[in-house]
Amino acid sequence: xxxxxxxxxxxxxxxxxxxxxVADWSSDRQAFHVSWGKAMMWIFLLSDIFIFSCFLTGYxxxxxxxxxxxxxxxxxxxxxxxxxxxxxxxIAIMTFVLISSSGTMAMxxxxxxxxxxxxxxxLMLVTATFxxxxxxxxxxxxxxxxxxxxxxxxxxxxxxxxxxxxxFMITGFHGLHVSAGVVLLFAVAFKLIRGDYDxxxxxxxxxxxxxxxxxxxxxxxxxxxxxxxx
Amino acid sequence: xxTHTTTGQQxxxxxxxxxxxxxxxxxxxxxxxxxxxxxGYLRWGLxxxxxxxxxxxxxxxxxxxxxxRLALVYAILLPPLCLLVLVGLMAxxxxxxxxxxxxxxx
Numbered sequence: 177x178x179x180x181x182x183x184x185x186x187x188x189x190x191x192x193x194x195x196x197x198v199a200d201w202s203s204d205r206q207a208f209h210v211s212w213g214k215a216m217m218w219i220f221l222l223s224d225i226f227i228f229s230c231f232l233t234g235y236x237x238x239x240x241x242x243x244x245x246x247x248x249x250x251x252x253x254x255x256x257x258x259x260x261x262x263x264x265x266x267i268a269i270m271t272f273v274l275i276s277s278s279g280t281m282a283m284x285x286x287x288x289x290x291x292x293x294x295x296x297x298x299l300m301l302v303t304a305t306f307x308x309x310x311x312x313x314x315x316x317x318x319x320x321x322x323x324x325x326x327x328x329x330x331x332x333x334x335x336x337x338x339x340x341x342x343x344f345m346i347t348g349f350h351g352l353h354v355s356a357g358v359v360l361l362f363a364v365a366f367k368l369i370r371g372d373y374d375x376x377x378x379x380x381x382x383x384x385x386x387x388x389x390x391x392x393x394x395x396x397x398x399x400x401x402x403x404x405x406x
Numbered sequence: 407x408x409t410h411t412t413t414g415q416q417x418x419x420x421x422x423x424x425x426x427x428x429x430x431x432x433x434x435x436x437x438x439x440x441x442x443x444x445x446g447y448l449r450w451g452l453x454x455x456x457x458x459x460x461x462x463x464x465x466x467x468x469x470x471x472x473x474x475r476l477a478l479v480y481a482i483l484l485p486p487l488c489l490l491v492l493v494g495l496m497a498x499x500x501x502x503x504x505x506x507x508x509x510x511x512x
Binding site: 207208209210215218219221222225226229230233234236237238239240241242243250263264268271272275276278279281282283285286289290383386387390391393394397398400401402404405406 | 415416417419422423425426429430433436437439440441443450453454456457460461464465467468469470474475477478481482485486489492493496497499500501503504507508511
């Protein structure tokens with residue numbers, strides 16, 4: 177089962193140099209009783225938690241320390257619908273779209289584990305479509321803010337100059353994550369429908385992609401609460 | 407290598423639909439906090455409660471953390487607590503900056 181440990185214990189001399197480095201890192205030691213793919217995705221997500229937290233903490237720091245008034249997000253992100261300004265309407269729709277995509281992703285994982293690859297791939301494509309819709313609405317939001325409201329990373333007409341920098345950095349990085357997730361979803365859905373995971377008899381890749389996608393939704397929960405609603 | 411007791415997460419579809427519905431309700435409620443212009447500590451409290459509930463549901467059910475082994479759960483969920491220290495430090499620092507700016511720009 178495990179030739180590495182056999183050779184390591186068999187010959188008392190452990191390999192040194194690059195060969196030793198590779199042998200050490202690839203030797204079969206397991207702390208978490210889940211597949212390496214899942215463990216690695218979780219550890220990647222942990223590092224991502226720290227990145228987004230640093231952005232949000234930086235945003236908190238500039239917002240608390242500025243003497244100019246912070247632009248009211250409720251008004252900045254209002255949409256003019258039917259003769260009245262509805263506060264945060266676009267952001268609310270974006271939130272519901274992303275949550276729905278999380279729901280379809282969870283069901284895709286479920287179908288994949290049952291071996292129902294047509295339904296699983298279809299649900300993954302629905303998830304990716306929701307993701308594209310989200311990015312599209314974000315592009316609309318950005319262009320509205322830049323072209324009509326005159327928001328720049330170094331200033332804006334509404335108040336504290338730091339608003340633009342915090343907004344573009346945080347939502348931009350999140351949008352990049354969504355875009356990357358869409359690409360990943362398309363790639364895995366394609367391999368799923370082609371039958372790659374059928375042959376291997378292992379559908380866990382779908383769950384791992386799902387972890388990433390739910391994380392993107394999770395980050396949005398925090399951005400929605402701390403940036404848009406605060 | 408892997409025994410399928412720990413890798414294949416199988417839960418009824420109905421559970422996911424219920425959580426989906428709950429997330430919708432919680433999002434709608436946090437949106438209503440803004441819509442009805444709730445202000446002050448009640449606003450911040452409600453926003454934080456809804457945020458943490460949504461985050462908890464996503465991590466526990468959608469990301470299957472509720473059914474993972476405890477070693478993995480702690481390895482992932484404990485380190486982010488360090489961030490609370492960072493937030494505390496930066497809040498103190500930001501308050502200090504704010505006060506010195508008030509003195510300077512007076």
